[in-house]
Amino acid sequence: xxxxxxxxxxxxxxxPVFYDINHLPNTYLPRITTRSxxxxxxxxxxxxxxxxEILGGEQKLKAxxxxxxxxxxxxxxxxxxxxxxxxxxxxxxxxxNIYSTIYFNSDKHAIFGxx
Numbered sequence: 001x002x003x004x005x006x007x008x009x010x011x012x013x014x015x016p017v018f019y020d021i022n023h024l025p026n027t028y029l030p031r032i033t034t035r036s037x038x039x040x041x042x043x044x045x046x047x048x049x050x051x052x053e054i055l056g057g058e059q060k061l062k063a064x065x066x067x068x069x070x071x072x073x074x075x076x077x078x079x080x081x082x083x084x085x086x087x088x089x090x091x092x093x094x095x096x097n098i099y100s101t102i103y104f105n106s107d108k109h110a111i112f113g114x115x
Contacts (some may be wrong), residue, residue, distance in 0.1 A: 002026040019103040057089035074105045
């Protein structure tokens with residue numbers, strides 16, 4: 001069935017703070033690659049257009065030394081750590097789990113939420 005691979009870089013006040021890599025099953029998602037995701041929530045698009053709801057999940061968080069790609073994308077200083085998050089999100093569709101790898105610059109911002 002394959003998967004849909006998506007990378008997103010999010011900004012706060014024109015500063016990159018959040019780099020997100022998602023893997024979604026290529027099922028229940030007709031024409032998803034033709035949609036624009038700019039300034040839109042992935043979860044809102046899944047809910048509104050595909051009736052896919054996030055039910056919960058699990059995640060692992062760890063501060064790491066970023067590689068050169070992450071340093072460049074998030075404009076990190078040399079030696080500055082980044083928060084690395086690995087997530088598995090479950091949904092209301094059987095067998096439809098979303099896997100994410102997130103890099104977050106928590107130097108000036110916090111991340112919070114529940115699921």
